[in-house]
Amino acid sequence: MHNALDQLKQELEAFGHSNDRAVTEREGRMLNITRDTGEFLSVLVRATGARSILEIGTSNGYSTLWLAEAAVATGGQVVTVEYLESKYQLAAETFAKSGLAQVIESHNADAKEVLRTMADASVDFLFLDSERTEYVGWFADIKRVLINGGLLVVDNAVSHEQQMMPFIGLLNADPDFTTSLVPVGKGEFLATKATS
Numbered sequence: 725m726h727n728a729l730d731q732l733k734q735e736l737e738a739f740g741h742s743n744d745r746a747v748t749e750r751e752g753r754m755l756n757i758t759r760d761t762g763e764f765l766s767v768l769v770r771a772t773g774a775r776s777i778l779e780i781g782t783s784n785g786y787s788t789l790w791l792a793e794a795a796v797a798t799g800g801q802v803v804t805v806e807y808l809e810s811k812y813q814l815a816a817e818t819f820a821k822s823g824l825a826q827v828i829e830s831h832n833a834d835a836k837e838v839l840r841t842m843a844d845a846s847v848d849f850l851f852l853d854s855e856r857t858e859y860v861g862w863f864a865d866i867k868r869v870l871i872n873g874g875l876l877v878v879d880n881a882v883s884h885e886q887q888m889m890p891f892i893g894l895l896n897a898d899p900d901f902t903t904s905l906v907p908v909g910k911g912e913f914l915a916t917k918a919t920s
């Protein structure tokens with residue numbers, strides 16, 4: 725374990741917990757993934773050898789650190805998207821301290837627009853942790869940008885089961901996806917694309 729990086733992760737965990745306890749308004753909350761989800765993402769990126777990694781929902785960059793650390797191991801790159809300027813700036817500070825900035829491309833943009841302009845089959849690994857009510861509308865582009873054999877991981881599949889149902893229903897009903905719900909953290913829904 726890289727000590728300075730782990731120290732930064734621990735600081736962000738402590739900040740996220742205290743901030744989110746004190747702040748009620750959603751835009752001011754960090755809503756970070758849990759540490760075990762970070763570990764799980766790290767294993768998945770390494771095991772799949774993913775190089776082109778897209779994260780939707782940066783917040784202050786905590787989950788990005790786990791993805792970027794694994795991307796170093798695979799020789800990959802993480803593109804991360806956050807539409808709130810304030811959180812994009814917080815994430816920039818996180819990345820500058822992380823020693824991982826060289827593998828992170830951070831965008832202050834609406835994920836819908838980023839997805840719309842991305843090339844077909846350009847993403848190996850997509851981590852989706854954003855505005856859940858938007859996911860159904862993004863489904864066609866998510867499917868289009870994933871490579872054959874690519875992996876989609878969606879956070880909050882257990883913590884927000886009802887809200888996630890329409891999107892998970894789409895993935896489960898699509899014969900091009902093989903899916904699994906994993907009870908790690910807030911519930912990670914995995915969908916791998918394999919079109920013939």
Ligand SMILES: C[S@@+](CC[C@H](N)C(=O)[O-])C[C@H]1O[C@@H](n2cnc3c(N)ncnc32)[C@H](O)[C@@H]1O
Pocket residue numbers: 754755756757780781782783784785786787788805806807808811833834835836853854855858
């Ligand atoms: C749950 S938080 C992400 C937490 C982050 N993945 C982590 O674990 O550190 C969701 C983030 O998605 C952002 N977001 C919501 N809708 C978005 C959109 N349409 N495009 C880009 N970002 C969006 C929110 O501003 C928020 O910061």
